[in-house]
Amino acid sequence: MSHQLKYTVNCSLLFTELPLLERPAAARRAGFSAVEFWWPFVEAVPPQRQVDAFVTAVTDAGVQLTGLNFFAGDMPGGDRGLVSWPKRSSEFRDNVDVTVGIGERLGTQGFNALYGNRVDGSSEQEQDDVAVENLALAAQAAARIGATVLVEPVSGAERYPLKVASDALSVIDRVQAAYDVPNIGLLADLYHLAVNGDDVDRVIAEHTDRVAHVQVADNPGRNEPGTGTLPLDHQLTALEGCGYAGWVGLEYKPSTTSEASFGWIPTPFQEN
Numbered sequence: 727m728s729h730q731l732k733y734t735v736n737c738s739l740l741f742t743e744l745p746l747l748e749r750p751a752a753a754r755r756a757g758f759s760a761v762e763f764w765w766p767f768v769e770a771v772p773p774q775r776q777v778d779a780f781v782t783a784v785t786d787a788g789v790q791l792t793g794l795n796f797f798a799g800d801m802p803g804g805d806r807g808l809v810s811w812p813k814r815s816s817e818f819r820d821n822v823d824v825t826v827g828i829g830e831r832l833g834t835q836g837f838n839a840l841y842g843n844r845v846d847g848s849s850e851q852e853q854d855d856v857a858v859e860n861l862a863l864a865a866q867a868a869a870r871i872g873a874t875v876l877v878e879p880v881s882g883a884e885r886y887p888l889k890v891a892s893d894a895l896s897v898i899d900r901v902q903a904a905y906d907v908p909n910i911g912l913l914a915d916l917y918h919l920a921v922n923g924d925d926v927d928r929v930i931a932e933h934t935d936r937v938a939h940v941q942v943a944d945n946p947g948r949n950e951p952g953t954g955t956l957p958l959d960h961q962l963t964a965l966e967g968c969g970y971a972g973w974v975g976l977e978y979k980p981s982t983t984s985e986a987s988f989g990w991i992p993t994p995f996q997e998n
């Protein structure tokens with residue numbers, strides 16, 4: 727491995743062998759000091775005791791929560807965010823304060839605002855306008871704790887309109903043209919970008935300054951690096967060379983157990 731970037735374990739895809747609240751400690755035992763999560767609750771505004779239990783699990787594990795996804799709807803059912811969904815906009819807005827509140831307690835710096843699939847019953851223009859407003863609102867809330875809102879192209883969801891980096895960058899441009907929110911950036915998931923046919927080397931060469939977070943998985947399979955054909959080590963090295971110094975989220979589905987899936991990371995990697 728030829729870069730020094732640090733890894734954070736996505737505990738929504740890794741350590742799923744364990745109950746959610748046990749995953750941060752498992753990541754710590756495996757040698758990591760940081761974790762990230764998709765929205766870890768069923769509801770946009772969960773009961774306070776559930777929030778407290780989550781915060782306690784992360785704190786007691788001795789890991790940092792580097793990233794948290796805003797509530798994104800029914801992800802197993804196919805939803806990919808509420809940001810651009812006019813009828814569910816108020817749910818997203820209610821969720822913003824809860825998410826940023828968790829981030830405030832745990833020192834979280836990145837909040838992923840999944841854009842949402844195209845929905846029937848309102849025009850694309852209306853959906854994009856709602857998204858701009860909601861992203862600005864989320865960024866203003868995140869700014870209160872010095873954090874950044876992330877916009878992510880994803881694969882595997884036909885009706886999700888942000889497929890490649892330039893799609894997300896255009897959205898960010900629109901938000902920043904209308905609102906004074908510097909704290910909004912691209913989440914470059916090297917797996918999703920590659921699957922969607924983006925020119926990842928070019929994205930890195932031209933847009934690393936706008937990358938606020940990076941995630942990795944190999945393709946095909948979305949398993950750990952080394953199981954597929956993506957040049958992830960080369961691309962992470964290039965990102966670092968272009969000035970990226972943030973976390974790299976391990977957001978893959980382990981091909982074996984989670985514990986056994988870290989073999990591709992050179993040892994020692996304690997505190998990575």
Ligand SMILES: O=C(O)C(=O)CO
Pocket residue numbers: 764795806838840878880881915977
């Ligand atoms: O939906 C996905 O696949 C994601 O990566 C969400 O962050």
